[in-house]
């Protein structure tokens with residue numbers, strides 16, 4: 001079979017990025033050192049970057065090219081990625097491949113300096129005026145940087161064959177209105193096909209595996225609907241607290257930090273219809289359609305279908321931890337949520353009447369992200385109830401992290417003379433089935449952006465749909481219409497969240 005017969009195969013062929021410069025705004029920040037630089041190093045190690053590939057860091061901190069390179073190399077070393085081979089990679093970058101521009105984003109001079117450096121690199125390293133601009137800055141600076149780029153003409157390709165793309169980090173807006181406003185600013189400078197809104201969850205192999213499982217197999221899709229599925233649970237549980245990010249988190253909260261983006265993306269992939277084509281247009285059209293079908297909660301419904309929580313002090317992995325209000329950078333009376341649980345419904349043919357429970361929280365007992373599809377019970381059990389005591393409904397669980405894989409739970413006979421049925425699990429483990437190393441999410445996404453493949457990035461209308469769902473909840477939080485339930489760190493969230501599913505005669509999974 002050729003790749004023309006099979007579009008999925010095309011996506012599996014390894015591709016090398018074209019000559020280009022990666023311009024990182026926010027180069028002295030945490031995201032650059034923790035995520036982007038390890039991704040650059042790994043791509044180089046896998047020989048997926050072209051010769052001449054260069055990085056230009058832009059930030060306010062004063063430093064020269066050499067110091068920038070040293071800092072970046074050291075930060076990757078810290079995260080344990082560096083080896084002997086990596087040392088050669090960094091030596092290679094040392095020959096003019098890492099440049100730095102210090103300056104204020106509101107100062108036009110910064111962009112003029114950047115333009116000169118980019119011209120120099122094109123001349124010296126053959127990067128052909130191709131640029132991938134990455135905004136790893138705090139969100140309030142996004143418009144300033146976009147306008148600065150446009151003023152200097154850095155938003156448009158300098159020749160017909162060249163590209164200029166811009167990757168924009170989350171959060172994309174603070175609510176529906178501000179996201180729309182940001183979009184208007186971005187679109188004044190960049191065409192939509194130049195814009196790559198990133199959500200690193202889409203770069204995770206197991207998130208993409210939701211598509212493979214659903215659309216490459218004949219056995220799952222026929223039962224992936226309201227006739228067989230009783231309800232869906234999506235969990236994004238974190239074992240860490242907010243750590244040193246208290247200042248940032250105070251302005252975000254779990255709803256903006258996780259639900260509006262990561263949860264909505266996983267939800268869209270779970271609910272969407274099979275795309276006609278496995279490409280950016282086909283997949284993103286279906287995701288938007290799926291999100292559009294999610295019912296928007298009225299203020300009354302928010303009160304009954306949403307729980308917001310905040311962690312108190314408690315014990316996590318044997319250590320006593322502070323409550324959220326005692327974290328650095330956090331208001332001692334803070335009302336910011338570190339936990340959200342919601343019941344959503346979907347108004348379409350496939351999912352009508354299937355509740356979707358989502359939850360996310362910090363300082364929960366375990367780090368686990370999963371999508372669990374719980375099936376209806378059999379219409380009639382031909383055994384005595386006592387023979388099937390404790391038999392759980394069948395379930396298919398897509399384990400996104402950390403134990404990447406799939407679990408199928410079903411009933412089986414307990415060995416012995418008596419006829420008793422009990423739930424058992426059949427497990428698939430990614431790590432055991434494949435020898436290939438799993439690329440990090442940022443690595444995958446950076447390469448896709450360099451290659452001009454926007455499939456795993458979020459289109460403007462997708463962002464708008466995700467905000468549409470989250471907005472009324474946000475409003476209720478901000479108006480103080482929904483009490484803030486406190487939960488002990490190291491537990492599965494506030495009791496109110498249990499009540500949310502109990503009312504429907506269901507229970508949260510304890511992964």
Ligand code: BG6
Nearest residue numbers: 170200201238257258262369401
């Ligand atoms: C980020 C959030 O987007 O995702 C963090 O800002 C969160 O608060 C992180 O911890 C979780 O990502 P992952 O890949 O560790 O599940």
